[in-house]
Amino acid sequence: xxxxxxxxxxxxxxxxxxxxxxxxxxxxxxxxxxxxxxxxxxxxxxxxxxxxxxxxxxxxxxxxxxxxxxxxxxxxxxxxxxxxxxxxxxxxxxxxxxxxxxxxxxxxxxxxxxxxxxxxxxxxxxxxxxxxxxxxxxxxxxxxxxxxxxxxxxxxxxxxxxxxxxxxxxxxxxxxxxxxxxxxxxxxxxxxxxxxxxxxxxxxxxxxxxxxxxxxxxxxxxxxxxxxxxxxxxxxxxxxxxxxxxxxxx
Amino acid sequence: xxxxxxxxxxxxxxxxxxxxxxxxxxxxxxxxxxxxxxxxxxxxxxxxxxxxxxxxxxxxxxxxxxxxxxxxxxxxxxxxxxxxxxxxxxxxxxxxxxxxxxxxxxxxxxxxxxxxxxxxxxxxxxxxxxxxxxxxxxxxxxxxxxxxxxxxxxxxxxxxxxxxxxxxxxxxxxxxxxxxxxxxxxxxxxxxxxxxxxxxxxxxxxxxxxxxxxxxxxxxxxxxxxxxxxxxxxxxxxxxxxxxxxxxxx
Amino acid sequence: xxxxxxxxxxxxxxxxxxxxxxxxxxxxxxxxxxxxxxxxxxxxxxxxxxxxxxxxxxxxxxxxxxxxxxxxxxxxxxxxxxxxxxxxxxxxxxxxxxxxxxxxxxxxxxxxxxxxxxxxxxxxxxxxxxxxxxxxxxxxxxxxxxxxxxxxxxxxxxxxxxxxxxxxxxxxxxxxxxxxxxxxxxxxxxxxxxxxxxxxxxxxxxxxxxxxxxxxxxxxxxxxxxxxxxxxxxxxxxxxxxxxxxxxxx
Numbered sequence: 016x017x018x019x020x021x022x023x024x025x026x027x028x029x030x031x032x033x034x035x036x037x038x039x040x041x042x043x044x045x046x047x048x049x050x051x052x053x054x055x056x057x058x059x060x061x062x063x064x065x066x067x068x069x070x071x072x073x074x075x076x077x078x079x080x081x082x083x084x085x086x087x088x089x090x091x092x093x094x095x096x097x098x099x100x101x102x103x104x105x106x107x108x109x110x111x112x113x114x115x116x117x118x119x120x121x122x123x124x125x126x127x128x129x130x131x132x133x134x135x136x137x138x139x140x141x142x143x144x145x146x147x148x149x150x151x152x153x154x155x156x157x158x159x160x161x162x163x164x165x166x167x168x169x170x171x172x173x174x175x176x177x178x179x180x181x182x183x184x185x186x187x188x189x190x191x192x193x194x195x196x197x198x199x200x201x202x203x204x205x206x207x208x209x210x211x212x213x214x215x216x217x218x219x220x221x222x223x224x225x226x227x228x229x230x231x232x233x234x235x236x237x238x239x240x241x242x243x244x245x246x247x248x249x250x251x252x253x254x255x256x257x258x259x260x261x262x263x264x265x
Numbered sequence: 266x267x268x269x270x271x272x273x274x275x276x277x278x279x280x281x282x283x284x285x286x287x288x289x290x291x292x293x294x295x296x297x298x299x300x301x302x303x304x305x306x307x308x309x310x311x312x313x314x315x316x317x318x319x320x321x322x323x324x325x326x327x328x329x330x331x332x333x334x335x336x337x338x339x340x341x342x343x344x345x346x347x348x349x350x351x352x353x354x355x356x357x358x359x360x361x362x363x364x365x366x367x368x369x370x371x372x373x374x375x376x377x378x379x380x381x382x383x384x385x386x387x388x389x390x391x392x393x394x395x396x397x398x399x400x401x402x403x404x405x406x407x408x409x410x411x412x413x414x415x416x417x418x419x420x421x422x423x424x425x426x427x428x429x430x431x432x433x434x435x436x437x438x439x440x441x442x443x444x445x446x447x448x449x450x451x452x453x454x455x456x457x458x459x460x461x462x463x464x465x466x467x468x469x470x471x472x473x474x475x476x477x478x479x480x481x482x483x484x485x486x487x488x489x490x491x492x493x494x495x496x497x498x499x500x501x502x503x504x505x506x507x508x509x510x511x512x513x514x515x
Numbered sequence: 516x517x518x519x520x521x522x523x524x525x526x527x528x529x530x531x532x533x534x535x536x537x538x539x540x541x542x543x544x545x546x547x548x549x550x551x552x553x554x555x556x557x558x559x560x561x562x563x564x565x566x567x568x569x570x571x572x573x574x575x576x577x578x579x580x581x582x583x584x585x586x587x588x589x590x591x592x593x594x595x596x597x598x599x600x601x602x603x604x605x606x607x608x609x610x611x612x613x614x615x616x617x618x619x620x621x622x623x624x625x626x627x628x629x630x631x632x633x634x635x636x637x638x639x640x641x642x643x644x645x646x647x648x649x650x651x652x653x654x655x656x657x658x659x660x661x662x663x664x665x666x667x668x669x670x671x672x673x674x675x676x677x678x679x680x681x682x683x684x685x686x687x688x689x690x691x692x693x694x695x696x697x698x699x700x701x702x703x704x705x706x707x708x709x710x711x712x713x714x715x716x717x718x719x720x721x722x723x724x725x726x727x728x729x730x731x732x733x734x735x736x737x738x739x740x741x742x743x744x745x746x747x748x749x750x751x752x753x754x755x756x757x758x759x760x761x762x763x764x765x
Binding site: 027028029030035039040043045056086087133134135140 | 519573741
């Protein structure tokens, strides 16, 4: 049965194909699925979010090959991580961990860098060959010593007396600002003095009306029906926001 | 034999992969072909044009999964449409219809929205599962009641005493403006006072000379050899244009 | 065994899928790998570079279908080229040749344009059908007469008494400027009066420090650790640069 390999990088075009070529040198029993190659350069957190949103949709046995790698060529480790029957391959900089934690209890192993690897393209020279090894049934634990991987998380929105203190983790191409709040707000909220409609879907708000909804990825997102919330509120990834509790008398 | 599934959305990156993951949970006997995921957000007409240009190139039996869906989460219906042996799955907003009409006489059936579907990502939660059902041989008519779908067309260019009145339906990345005129102009024409070379190919015009040619999609397009017609003439999708008949004495 | 077909074009979205559809009309025993479809419009040299960097990563037998084709519809020939067991299909404008030369001794054959081909989309109407013929075992030499193809090369950096005279052939999305110098500089160099760290990897330089390194494609590239070299030095494809030899006394 063909093995599913997802690919996620910040390489843009023509480098990802080289990773596929390296694997196809070894086997054609693969189904490649590109998750994204337009992660903004070296934005590990953005890559980690995209992988977290996507990996759980695939069946166990899938190999996720993810490379957003500002530390390529340094002493940073390469990893293979097993979790919930999924396998992840990529740099040890936190990129793989939110997705791996979402799928089970991750076991991480260091993978060695071959002497002949280039210093700038470990996607092709280290991680794609490791993925090919996994296709041929190599056990993750045989690839290198168990290690404690570098972790990364998106923080936890906190309830305070003023409301919900959250963080923007991603702005999508529709201008929706995805936050680290993992539920719909349990009370009416305002952002920058404007009420947000607590919506089940974008169209629950009136035209150009701002809203907050629990996105398909399980994180609350701030949107504008027919507009761009990130522009309206001036939101960018990393911004801290206060979702102020709206009192009924107002 | 593997089933061909084309995908067309306005999702940009990393959401389309989730639709593929959902289908791969059910079967690996698929060949995915991405038509486009960079349709401008919620531009149903642009998506319908891309699907019309592309779907007829595929063999009968192909499943076209297309989602440009400003009404997601509202009462708008989901559809499966059969036409000429091709199957289309997507929202009932006209997106599927120009392509379906080009391939035969469409039969359209409403598909139900599962209770567990998210309100914002029917591509993953409604349409991809419906496509998987079709792969396993489920008949379109068994999926829901026959319905009269919302239609969409690109209008028809009209001949008047002044010339040809047409509309721009799409500007491509080369700056060519694709019109709703479905033939090469049968007489010499001017646009905004400038003669257009009636060209068989871009290179039939001199450098930086504007031209009109019947595109590979069967619609006349206005181009500039080595330049951008949309910039030269200030053309955008939806613009009405007059291709003025050029008299011989001029 | 499924045949690997790579695709490289300047078509952007939705036209490449039509090329795949044409091939899938004939066979499903294919594995498509997109190398790039975002080559800047009609930039044959940029396409040739991407193909050169990518094709050698694939196994022999791979068919590379590459179309960056400013001369479409003119008398320019179509080609099939065999080299080192790889097959290339595309226009005779130099696009295919750097990759073909890198893989062996190219043998080139002209392919005819069918009467029914459109004048603007030979990717779909000429080259994709030719690739399908090759999948079914048709010999390149049976497709048309042997020809001397149009060539294209990236020039050779020269050593002069002032240092190394090179040319920028490509700026990538990280702002790295890839040059036609095919080795790491054998002595310390300056560009525009600034010393470049001779680095094995990007991180060998300090933050925002410019460097030169031998890229994974075998060409020297100028980069900035954490920045954009093309912006810092004002570099664009085609620019001639002098990598001035730095004397030790300075």
